[in-house]
Amino acid sequence: MTNLLLVLSKDPYTTEIPNLVLDIGLNAKAKGNNVSLYLVEDGVTAARKSEFGNKLQDAKKKGIKILADDKAVQSRGLDGNLVDWVQVKEIGTLLDHIVEDNTRVAWF
Amino acid sequence: MKITHEWHGSKVTKMANNGYNKTLTIVSINGPYRDEAAYTLIRLAHAAKEKGINVNFFNYLDGTLIGHRDQAPKEFPVVEQLFGTVLKKGLKNPKVDAIACIKCTDARGVTKQQTEGVVIGGLYDLGEWTAESDKTILLG
């Protein structure tokens, strides 16, 4: 079992990459790994209450942790508009996840 | 991780694990201002300083503009200044080093325009950093 940190910096609908990232995360989770999806920069819009946000909620129910960068959330006026269970954290948390032992990191 | 203890009446702060700092290499490929990644890597560098993590910056493609001298945006925080301060503070532990890839700086005419602390190097340096670092990421 591996820890997988997927960092997403891209907005869904502008690009299909968030869909790919979600597919990878779900695939890794189904294989029994710990998966975290960390939203940064434009990626935080993926957690907006919306069609894509619903996909993230489904992913959360399957055990994928969803985190989001606090400054990116604030600058985009997303406070209060995110789907449930998104953990909004400061940048130090992202760094901790990146350098954690036994964690693979893929920054999209 | 830093630990602080008393030693002969003074407070001493040092690294746990016999002074072993983790090292993170960050590759950048986007220029500042149009892309937010330059601010993200500066924020990560500030956090790394707090946590005692060494950082290597490898500036590739348009990322070689991050360290361009004489930036003077009217409305945005100045990336050069922020990056330069990170490099200066990184002369001491935890360390921060920055290399700009020469093929990219030559292409963009910015080889001689890098701010103080940025070293001109090449992809082989990134290869070595990748082998040596605990983690390597690319902010695309």
Place this chain on the structure above:
Amino acid sequence: MSKKVNIIVTQPPYGKEDAFSAIPLAETQAAAGNSPSITFVSGGVHSVVKGQKTSYGDAAVWQKDVPSVEASITKARDSVKFYVLEADLKKRGVSDSEIIEGISKLNIDDLTNRILESEVTLVF
């Protein structure tokens, strides 16, 4: 210590420099003792199409052509493994006969495994 370096290219060639520039990055990883691969996904899959001819016009004006990503892939095949995500080829109507020799197709399961098994993943 030799690390598996899993490079993923998401951008189409020529519109961005990414596909072209990922290749020397991978080659030097090999030179430095790591084990690099490049996987083309999303728009990046257009990089694997044969018959790329790069020229913007009269040589007297342009002096040189933009370098061919196809030629770079062909040259790097000895030191870099190349892959392409099959689902993204299908979405874009790229048929097997159009693909440069020596490139292997992956599905999402394979791609996920490669990320889990590689010490380093770099996404362009």
